[in-house]
Amino acid sequence: MAAAEIEYVSYGGEHHLPLVMSLVDDELSEPYSIFTYRYFVYLWPHLTFLAFHKGKCVGTVVCKMGDHRGTFRGYIAMLVVIKSYRGRGIATELVTRSIRVMMESGCEEVTLEAEVTNKGALALYGRLGFIRAKRLYRYYLNGVDAFRLKLLFPRPDPALLSANKDGRHKQHAENSAESSPIYI
């Protein structure tokens, strides 16, 4: 099955909602109400993507973005690819599309949480430039720790252009040591 056979589509409306929901319900462990899905896809439809193979929805990514303590930040809430389609870069493509929209919309950074045991996710996001900013003790109800992953976009920094001798440049205002609210 060639990569070209996968069709990537931006969230198009109500008809996509049950596809997203059933994928996430089947594959992820957290129970979400329909209100949670609506919250994301109504407010940020341009950040949700679906992957189709021959008319069947095989993957989806659901995100949001907004101001968080003075930083305009994107957040990846859910990422799912059905088991039989994994390992083909579909998740990477879905995430990449969302992140690109976030970048173009002016986000300064993107964040998400992932279980420390989720090697696949950690490798995927690591390749895209995310770092493990924090470890969250017993974040999940099953007692597993999480990493808060963060991707910082490059900024055109005026201070850099006129750098002083030691190359020090202005630091970003955000205090990344504050913990952000738990979205789900």
Added chain:
Amino acid sequence: MATNYEGGGGGGGGGSGGAAPPKSIPSGDDAVWADAAPLIEAACNDLQEGELVHGENFSLFAAMSALEIMDPKMDPGIESSGYCSVDEAIENGIAPVPLSFDRTVDVKHTLDVMDHLLACEATWHNGHSLAQTVFSCIYILRIERTSPHPLLHSYCRVMRATCNAVVSAVSDARTHEEEDLFTMSYGLPLKDGGDDKCLSILNSVEETVSRQLRACKAQPSKKKVLEEFESLQTNPDLEEGYCRAVLCRLRFRKHFYHALTCMRKPQGRGLELARKHIAACLSELDNMFKSLDFLRSHSFYQESAVTSTTASGCRPIGFDVSLNSRLLSPTPPRAVKVLSWIDAVSYFEKLLHYLDTICSFSLDPALESVLHFIVKFQLSQPPLVARAHLQLLLVHDGKLYGRDSFSDVIARSLALPDVTKDKEFQTNEFVLQLGQLLINLIKILCANTAWQRRKLGKILQDWSVISIQLELALKREFGELLNSSVDESVCMKVSKHLLMWAQEQTYWIALRFLTLGFELQLYSPSEYCMVYWYMYVIFMKQVETMQIRIVTGSDSSRRKGKKKRDHHARDSGRDAMASSYCLLLQCYMCLSEGLAMMLAALRNESNAFQMLNIFNSEQERFIQHFELLQKAQVPEHISYHIFKESTAHACISDVVKHNYFREAQRIAASLKGSFSADPERLAELRLIEQVAEHNRIALNVINQVGAGDPTLRVPLEFTHHNHFVVAVVKRS
């Protein structure tokens, strides 16, 4: 428009039939009661499934957050199974007292309750709420009911008193931010004024059963035993076994409670006695474990030994997990999986060993020893209850061990003569502030390492600020008086040393922050280079500062010729220790620099080490990892550009020439004499030597093969040291 219903959920007037509002509620001058039921019903009919109300003050986010799935208080869709109240459960015979009218069965059931409670307690300690664990036991929820049953009653009372003591300890320590589920006991009958008496009740029950056991063993005829004494149960052949099973459980409870109480005595006064109780606990846990075969062989067990929450393998009576979910504030919707009894026993064994380690601590007044002890203690990730008790021992009443003021601690750490007794020093505002920072630091170091690292990053700012303030004060007060009289020079010297000491502590914190990143697996291998480089830079500053402080400290003590010989010996002893520690830091510095340069060279020369730059580059990752250090300027004048300059031209042949790893080995070897009395330090030196050796060899192999060789693979492994990686050379 308003409605009001008397009583709890569900009762009261005004149903959907549009009945008149209850007359008992008066209308006021500005308020008129109107029945809103028909309006609400119409609105409900208008909403389809999955649709939301939203308005100006009720956003989609609010709608989503308002709903908590599976919480029966908030999710009307969740099936209400089980009993609506404790009383209803009791009325339905869920928790009978006695547990059975057949005394043998009664003892069996009581043992099962005790065992399941232990499993619940361990489950609670491991991160679940009291409401879903220990207090899922109806006998504990309604302890008064168990009064006619001395065995169960005494066990429950001591159990509850223990939980209360542990909740107090963890609350007092306040290191439980992410673990706050632990102390949540809203609405639970956790406290009871009479719990002090619980031990005497337990003692008398213990005495009774103990007598019965002695009688069992003394009498040739077992039948006679039952006739003469009040037996535990009715089967003479089983009396001894059940007595033993009961006794070890009672004794464990008793000694555990005593151990915790002793440990809370201030200034470590109760530690020796606590150790005795801990030893008794471990012995009783062993007896409990031994009772497993007996109990299983005399029960119709339902579960395997590995999964059962009781030793007998039977499911206990008297527990209902869902009861509390209806009554109390947050119980997470997920069902709690109670630990197996065997795992619970293992957990308590582990906990007791940690508590014993705490009780064995010598209460060394030296700050360095305290910090070293905490760091070592934390290596094996001790449980919350252990960490909380450590913190309470170390910091009590604003003093170290509740005994030494932190001004004294700092004075001792400065290792300057005469400072310890100096009243002015004790009350100096900087010293007092630094004391507060130390208290905060110790508390943070006792927290779980994930939370700890975040806090350490934050406090760098506080330490940095106080150093800046110290420096400014120094310049202000002594700027013009540099070559003045001896007295002022002493004061100036103390201030200078205080500044250097504060800077050294800041570097120590920064290094702990960075090295914890390895333990928490926060770095990917492509980031090791920049981390080791940063560590190298900080080690260098720390060593510099320390060397100046040692040298200027010993200079003046030599100048003061009038001192007694003892002082000289003590000072030179202190100096020697400080010098040794300084050399150890240099060792780490060489290792860090070597690793940074080797990894940089590999990146420059080998394709295998190239990083993709899709959405950002190494610079952004550098900024993120070291943001807090940069913000606090620890150290000053460090930036990504300096890092790049230092590493952009690294090549393997140069790294080989510089011989960083050889240097580390040389220093480590030279330190063996100084640390001969310290087995831990010796072990650390051995690890350093191994890391250095393996890396030196790997480096040589890479140099011979050529870093650009496409068949070269260099995986990095933490096989010897948890902070310093070892390069392994492979050809594919």
